[in-house]
Amino acid sequence: MRMANMMDVDPREDQPPGLHDTGAAAERPVERATSAADTNNVVEQLTDLGETVGEVRCENPFIVAENIDVFYGDNHAIKDVTLEIAKSDVIALIGPSGCGKSTFLRCLNRMNDSIETARVTGRISMDGQDIYGKNLDPVALRARVGMVFQKPNPFPKSIYDNVAYGPRIHGLAADRAELDTIVHTSLERAGLLKEVKDRLDEPGTGLSGGQQQRLCIARTIAVNPEVILMDEPCSALDPIATARIEDLIDELSSDYAIVIVTHSMQQAARVSRRVAYFHLGLLVEVDETNRIFTNPQHRLTEDYITGRIG
Amino acid sequence: MRDSATTRQRVEAGLKRRRRKERVFRITGMLATTVGVLFLAVFFADLVGKGSTAFMQTFMQLDVEFSADVLAPDGEIDLVYADFDGLVRTALRKEFPEVSGRSDRRELNRMLSIGAGYQIRDMLAADPELLGKTQSIWVPASSNVDMVMKGNIDPSIDEALRPVSDMQVEWIRALQASGRLAKKFNVALFTNGDSREPELAGIKGALMGSFYMLIVTVVLAFPIGVAAAIYLEEFAPSNRWSDLIEVNINNLAAVPSIVFGLLGLAVFINWAALPRSAPLVGGLVLSLLTLPVIIIASRAAIKAVPPSIREAALGLGASEMQVVFHHVLPLALPGMLTGTIIGMSRALGESAPLLMIGMVAFIVDVPAGFSDPATALPVQIYLWADSPERAFAERTSAAIIILLAFLLIMNLTAVILRKRMERKW
Numbered sequence: 043m044r045m046a047n048m049m050d051v052d053p054r055e056d057q058p059p060g061l062h063d064t065g066a067a068a069e070r071p072v073e074r075a076t077s078a079a080d081t082n083n084v085v086e087q088l089t090d091l092g093e094t095v096g097e098v099r100c101e102n103p104f105i106v107a108e109n110i111d112v113f114y115g116d117n118h119a120i121k122d123v124t125l126e127i128a129k130s131d132v133i134a135l136i137g138p139s140g141c142g143k144s145t146f147l148r149c150l151n152r153m154n155d156s157i158e159t160a161r162v163t164g165r166i167s168m169d170g171q172d173i174y175g176k177n178l179d180p181v182a183l184r185a186r187v188g189m190v191f192q193k194p195n196p197f198p199k200s201i202y203d204n205v206a207y208g209p210r211i212h213g214l215a216a217d218r219a220e221l222d223t224i225v226h227t228s229l230e231r232a233g234l235l236k237e238v239k240d241r242l243d244e245p246g247t248g249l250s251g252g253q254q255q256r257l258c259i260a261r262t263i264a265v266n267p268e269v270i271l272m273d274e275p276c277s278a279l280d281p282i283a284t285a286r287i288e289d290l291i292d293e294l295s296s297d298y299a300i301v302i303v304t305h306s307m308q309q310a311a312r313v314s315r316r317v318a319y320f321h322l323g324l325l326v327e328v329d330e331t332n333r334i335f336t337n338p339q340h341r342l343t344e345d346y347i348t349g350r351i352g
Numbered sequence: 353m354r355d356s357a358t359t360r361q362r363v364e365a366g367l368k369r370r371r372r373k374e375r376v377f378r379i380t381g382m383l384a385t386t387v388g389v390l391f392l393a394v395f396f397a398d399l400v401g402k403g404s405t406a407f408m409q410t411f412m413q414l415d416v417e418f419s420a421d422v423l424a425p426d427g428e429i430d431l432v433y434a435d436f437d438g439l440v441r442t443a444l445r446k447e448f449p450e451v452s453g454r455s456d457r458r459e460l461n462r463m464l465s466i467g468a469g470y471q472i473r474d475m476l477a478a479d480p481e482l483l484g485k486t487q488s489i490w491v492p493a494s495s496n497v498d499m500v501m502k503g504n505i506d507p508s509i510d511e512a513l514r515p516v517s518d519m520q521v522e523w524i525r526a527l528q529a530s531g532r533l534a535k536k537f538n539v540a541l542f543t544n545g546d547s548r549e550p551e552l553a554g555i556k557g558a559l560m561g562s563f564y565m566l567i568v569t570v571v572l573a574f575p576i577g578v579a580a581a582i583y584l585e586e587f588a589p590s591n592r593w594s595d596l597i598e599v600n601i602n603n604l605a606a607v608p609s610i611v612f613g614l615l616g617l618a619v620f621i622n623w624a625a626l627p628r629s630a631p632l633v634g635g636l637v638l639s640l641l642t643l644p645v646i647i648i649a650s651r652a653a654i655k656a657v658p659p660s661i662r663e664a665a666l667g668l669g670a671s672e673m674q675v676v677f678h679h680v681l682p683l684a685l686p687g688m689l690t691g692t693i694i695g696m697s698r699a700l701g702e703s704a705p706l707l708m709i710g711m712v713a714f715i716v717d718v719p720a721g722f723s724d725p726a727t728a729l730p731v732q733i734y735l736w737a738d739s740p741e742r743a744f745a746e747r748t749s750a751a752i753i754i755l756l757a758f759l760l761i762m763n764l765t766a767v768i769l770r771k772r773m774e775r776k777w
Contacts, residue, residue, distance in 0.1 A: 156666060158590065181669050189667035195660035197679060207678075208668040258664070265668060 094124065095340045096329035100316070104129040104299055105150060105269065110164035112145050112154065112323075119145045123164075123325040125318060129268070132291065132300045134310035134331070137320035138351060143303045146320070147271050150301065151187040152180040168269070185212050188262035188298075192274040194254035196246035196261070201238050204246040204257055205229060208265035224264055232260035233290055252283025259290060263298070270294065272302040276309065288313050307347055311335050319343045399756075403749025409538035409551060410498040411490040412464070412527060414443040416472060418482045431477055436469035440491060447532065448523060459519055465492040467540070467552045490536065495550040495743035500524055501535060504742060515742070541750065545718045546732065550743030553736070555751050557718045561631050561711070561726030562700060562758075564719060568635020569642060569699050574692050576639075577646030581688070584647070585654040586676050605644035612641045613705025621709060628710040629725040637705045642695035649691020653684035686773040693766035697759045703730035729755045 103126035112120035120142040127133055135143035145154070152173065154160040166173050173183050185208075196204050205225045208214075215221035225242070229235040234256045238249070246257050255275060262270060272291070276284040291300060291313045304310050310317050310331065317334040319327045319342070327334065327343040338344040345351045416439055423434045441461050445451065451460050468491035475489070476482055496516050499505040505514050507521040516524075527533035544554025588594045616637035620626045626633050657680050665675045706712065711727050714735065719726035727735065729751065736748040 151667065153663070153666065156662075181671050184667060184669035189663075191660065191663060191667070193660055195658075195664040197661060197664065198683065207665075207670075211668070211670050211674055211678075261664075261668065 094325045095327040095343075096334075098125050098325070098328050100126045100128045100131065102128050104131075105166065105168050107146075107149070107166045108164055110146070110149060110162065110166065112142070112149060112163075113159075113161045114157065115159040119323055120149075121323045123320075125325060125328060127269075127299055127301060129299050130295075131316060132295045132302065132314045133316040133318060134314035135301065135303045135318050135320060136305075136307060136310050136346070137326075138346065139305075140322075141320040142323040143318075143320045144273055146325075147273055147301060147303050150269070150271055151184050151189055153184075153189065155180055185265055186267050187269045187271060188265060188267035189271045190255070190258050190262055190273065190275045193278050194251055194258055196249070196254050196257050198245060198247050200243045201229075201246045201249070201257060202242040205260050205264045208261060212265060214265065228260040228264035229257075231263055231294070232256045233286065234260055250283070252279050252286060255279060255283065255287060256290065259287075259294075263294070267298065269299045269301065272300065274303050274305060277305060284309070307335070319346060321346070399749050399752055402746055403751075403753045405502045405504075406541060406746040406750035407538050408502075408535040409540065410493045410501045411534060411536050412444070412468075412493045412497075413488060413490050413532040413534070414440060414468075415446065415486055415488050416440060416443045416491075417486040418472075418476060418484060420484045423476065423483060429476065429480055429483060431473060434473075436472040436476075437464075437466065439472055440464055440468040447527070447530075456519065459517055460523065463494055463497050463520060463523060465494050465549060465551045467492045467549065490534075492540070492551050493533065495741060496520070497524055497533070498551055499742050501528075501533065502746075504746070541747070545716045546714060546727070546735070547716060548714075550739075550741050550747060553744070553747060555729065555732055555754060557715055558727050558729045558732035558751070559754075560719050561634070561715075562728040564631035564722050564726065565634040565638060565728060566696055566700060568632055568722065569638040570692070570696060572635070572639040573642045573646055573695065577643050577692070577695075578650050578688055580643075581647045581650030581654060582676060582681070585651050586672065586680070601644050601647055605648060608704075609641055609702050610704040610708060612637050613708030615640065616705060617708045627723050627725075629713050629715070629727075630723045631711075631719060631726045631728075632722040633709050634706050634711050634726075634728065635722070637709060638699040638702060641702060641705065642692075642699050645695040645698065646688070646692050649694070650684065650688040653687025653691065654680055656687065657683045686770045689773070690766045690770050693762050693769070697762045700728075700758060700762065701730055701755065703728070703734055706731050729758070 105127040107123060107125045107127075110120055110123045111118065123142075123146060125146075135147060137143050148154045149162055149166060150168075150173075154162060162174060168183075168186070171178065197207065199207070202225055205228050206215075206221055209221060209224050215224055226235060226239075229238065234253060237253060238244075238257075246254065249257060255278075259270075259275075275291075276287050279287065288309065291302065294300065295313075295315075302310075302314065314331050316328065317331050318325060319334065319338075319340070321342050327338060327340045329339070334343065335347060338347060342351070419439060419442075422439055423429055423436075441457075441464065444460060444464060445457065448460060451457060471489070471491055475487075493501075496505065497520070500507060500516055500521065501524070505516055507514070507516065507518075511518050524533060540552055541554045543556055544552055545557030547553040584594065584597065588597075616633060620633045620636050621628055626636075661679050661683065662675055665679050666672075670678065706728055712731050712735065713725060713727065715725050715727055717724070733748055733751045733755065736744045736751060
């Protein structure tokens, strides 16, 4: 039933997170209970083993995360995660709510620093440099690792100022003309220039949701980062806007390493080259997208992608 | 499971009662509002009814001769010792040549304000050419004449019970009949400092005192309050110390204002030896008073800035300072300004702490700076309300009207600022 449901829907359409829960609970309470018990068993086994199935390593790794643990106070949010990401990668992090995928994403640009109780152990290096090292300033790191958030969050400033903000604070443009060029190329690459070129002075908050998200992407690439992190960038958008963003991710993937958290398996299947499946803070399985969706190695991965857990 | 029919019956059975409760609640609310509005209306009607007359003042038209014999006995104009009052009295006596005898003349003289003589002096000082000429001038009448003119003293009651004699009433009627007694706009109320004579008393001294005080308050309290709010909200680690500070700031906002006055007396006057009765000290005390208000309002404004904006800026590589000054502060500023203006209007209306630091003195001169002795608007109201002269009653109400007008303007400014600067996100 769940499988059929998933296949029937328009492949462009996002499934709102949480649909799995209610659906499964209402339809097959008994079966679910069994499967939950099973799941717990498997998780215990996994914790014992501490091994991730599939291929966590890759060729020419750009970002290397080794044995990452994240704690929020007493809450052990991420347990011993090791993952490599290449410069040419588009890697999707999937998994049920609260599995730690967003937390892991936020480790990569040290956004967890602003949470007082958060503690990160292990080692993450980017281009060979330890990003949690003493002599690395998170400000410099975030100029190299851009981030797009779940809800479009343009500044309450003009469209131009939104895109120009990053280059301005980092001093990337020598003069106004250069800044103009950066703003225009960034908007162009984000596929927004045509729609907004006559109203760059208007507030960015006046755009539609999808346009706002593309504005946020333009703002991110204006700094010319090496990696772009996307935290469920389409979850607040309608299917058409989602499709545009996905096309955009495809285009951007030639220049930037992209790490995308998503709740939509269709989206992961469409845009990513590799998929990492997280469960309760554990990295269960990493592999090429094709292999994950056609031939998952781990029982939990299979349960998740077939909609049995979620 | 109940079947749906019983559910429906149960809901309908209780529906009437629920609706009735709603009606009762609505009517109670309307009644409460009406009572509140009524009280306000009575208050304003009373205030305007009593205070509006103070904006007009009775003047007397006299043909004053700038007699050279009196003003310049030695050939030189003597602005200090010349008998200016005598000139005005002579002019008044000319209107009533039939009045004779010392006591009757004194009665007549009492109809003039002592301000009349000062007015002659000021005119002569401004224009020495007047010497030797006769001019028709409107000079202020005494406050008792003014009260009769405004109907605040009833001439029909027994003579012993009113400060105006029968003779004076007669003269007033005669002057009125010849058009030499009239009410004009009371300029002195806005241009003079305090005075023992009601007809000469003005609020300019108190107004300037309040003005200087608010300048000190805003210059100190706004930057310190906003800086403290930013630090506490954005940079301070949350531990036992910051909790303690937070609790104390909230408590300070509730401390009775007179306690701040006592603190000001002990610290600023006794220990720091700053001048007594000075707007500087008043402003310092009022800064202490408004700081908690501003800090609390500013923190609330900062908290209201959505975290998504902070994240967006941080994610782009803005430093914490840049996040605060480029994004948080501009978005929080309307709220901070509103809090500040509301704090300022509280400071403007405050009198108790000023009593403690000597700003309750009778001060005639309009203060010209931050260290001149001064009083403030609410203290002036208190002083006038305490004065025995009948004419101070209407001035008290007038001063209240002026104070309320300033408060209204300040609060309106706060509303307009907020509406103007409010940005949507």
